[in-house]
Amino acid sequence: MTNKVRTKNRIRRNLILRALLDHREMSLSDLARETGISLPMVSRIVASEQGGQIIRTREEHELDHAGRPPILASLKGDAGFIIGIDIGHLNTDIIVLSLAKEIIAERHVSSARLGNDPLLIDWLERQVETVVGQEKLRMDRLLGVGVSLPGIVRGREGVSESYMNFDGKPVRDILHERFDKPVHVEHDAKAMALGEQWFGAAKHAAHALCLNVGWGLGLGIILEGRLLYGRDGFAGEFGHIEAVPDGKLCYCGRRGCLETVASGRAIGELARERLAGGAVSRLTGIVQGRFDRLDTQRVVEAALA
Structure with missing residues (x-):
């Protein structure tokens, strides 16, 4: 199987899992319509995920019309868990979520000093091990890790240019090596927008602006139901618009950015x-x-x- 085919199959799988996470239970035909994937391909992917014990299926027997009852698919809520980590300048929040979107555990700690010290990765790993150990969870049931960071972050590439920048190697790849699981690293404002789209006020909105006012300023943009990155990946960085000509030096290297005064x-x-x-x-x-x-x-x- 070529890399191109593997990539396509991974995208299809993720689309199906995303749809099931949103809708809880769907027929295979509804999954095909929702994702734009052909029905035979949906059937194959669902069958393969049943082997991995992530998806369960059942026949719908409550319909009155004749014919073969449709196959309904849903995620097994206890099949695994996902860890979300929000790293701020002052506090770090860790949440463990089941596939049924139920909170299994939470941990709130004071942040380690953000910078480019490799010990930050060790500290982060210890925090994850602590919350997993307290709940007696099995690390082999961990499906993936999401990390949000402040500063200048290129989420699509898993790169943080402000913090956890280790000689240009994406922090996403370093964390992937530590946890041996898929890792997604995102800018904090964009991560907030995704959270609102999936679980909060923007859940049914096609377009949304999510303003993050904290240590810095950021904006997450949902456009036509999708997170907007822009050509260079920095869409929404309005905190670095010049507000004071020749003003204070900002950490981005420019002067007078809005973040330096607001x-x-x-x-x-x-x-x-x-x-x-x-x-x-x-x-x-x-x-x-x-x-x-x-x-x-x-x-x-x-x-x-």
Whole structure:
């Protein structure tokens, strides 16, 4: 079998699994219409996945008309699990999800310092092993891992240019080697848009804009039901539009980006600058003159107090 054929079959398989994840149970003919795959090919793929114990089938016996009852296919909810990891500057959230889209386990920890230290991969592996061990799950039932990262991320290539950039080798490939499972790495705003499309407010929307306001600024765009990457993979990076000509240096290398004045990171920096310049605030007492201790989280906590 050539690589081209393998790729086509993998795409077809993923389309069928995606449809079953969305609709829970479908007839083979409905699967063919939904995915655009021929009915014979759908039948072959479903039969092969039954062997792998991911898909179950049954005959529909509740119909009144004559003829052979249709075959209904569905995912076996307990056949395996998927791990999602959202890595932020302050916190990392890990979720374990069954094929029935039920949450099996969650873990919320303070993030390790983001950078390009290979020890970050070791730390991430330990976090996954901890949550899997606590729930007594079997790693051989792990079907795949999804990772969202801030910064400049090329999701289609599995590359993070800002963090976990190890001499140009895609972090996706490094994590694949560690877990020996399929891994998808995505920009945090795009991952948020996918989450809203699959489970949230954009579930039935053909078009959606998902604004992520956190440490930075990002926008995930759903267009005609699909995540928009754009030609270079950076569609939605409006946080790096110039807002202040010749302004502050942004981590992307440009000056005056919107993120430098309207993001979580910018809030902390502005507060430190104002206090150091003599501004009076309840924050002064909180950090006791140690402005280097002031971060965005403390600013938000003081504002809500």
